């Protein structure tokens with residue numbers, strides 16, 4: 001079996017006395033599609049934000065692609081990472097946010113070209129070619145010259161996905177990508193994610209409240225509670241035959257609400 005591409009080794013994250021991530025051990029294999037579910041406040045988004053280097057950790061070690069993320073090796077020891085190490089590590093990851101986070105003053109095409117040009121140093125022609133391919137993938141070729149404010153929420157989120165992919169990350173993180181959308185716009189975004197999952201060799205880690213979708217696309221589902229994995233397994237195990245009382249309670253509550 002290949003080495004995991006993501007490893008959390010006894011990771012801690014707290015705000016003051018409030019512990020959000022509690023000695024978390026967690027790993028993801030290359031190409032694996034993993035979904036994190038769990039109650040509000042259990043630390044699901046924090047896991048993604050730590051990986052995207054948006055939140056620092058207070059203890060333990062995170063590895064991405066075999067290298068420490070928040071540390072660098074100096075004379076055989078691990079020391080806190082500097083900005084250039086973090087910048088280099090970030091290139092392996094793309095993130096899709098709940099609120100899209102597009103640049104509002106840039107057209108769709110420029111939203112997709114900006115980071116590949118600035119961060120990867122692609123020429124204008126290369127970045128444009130890449131952006132156009134991705135717009136085709138998410139079905140938005142006709143909207144390339146519009147501004148985000150002229151698009152529906154579902155279309156904006158598809159731009160968000162294309163923008164993350166434009167950096168050619170090996171790992172894609174999705175933080176509740178459909179929860180800010182009107183119900184009738186959820187389907188088009190899930191269709192794009194479903195296609196990515198089935199046609200690309202990406203490693204995907206997703207936080208979602210869309211249980212049916214999680215069941216359909218995941219290789220593994222992790223139920224989070226109080227900053228730890230309380231139970232994990234295949235979708236059939238977690239949704240069909242959860243073993244722990246807390247998992248059963250949570251799934252009963254969300255099924256009743258949906």
Ligand SMILES: Nc1ncnc2c1ncn2[C@@H]1O[C@H](COP(=O)(O)OP(=O)(O)OP(=O)(O)O)[C@@H](O)[C@H]1O
Nearest residue numbers: 015018020038039040041042043044045046047207
């Ligand atoms: N910057 C911050 N300062 C203080 N507390 C924070 C901060 N960011 C997050 N928290 C707290 O950390 C806890 C975990 O947050 P997180 O967003 O990871 O939860 P979640 O499981 O993704 O929840 P949800 O499903 O509601 O999005 C929450 O109780 C949240 O209020």
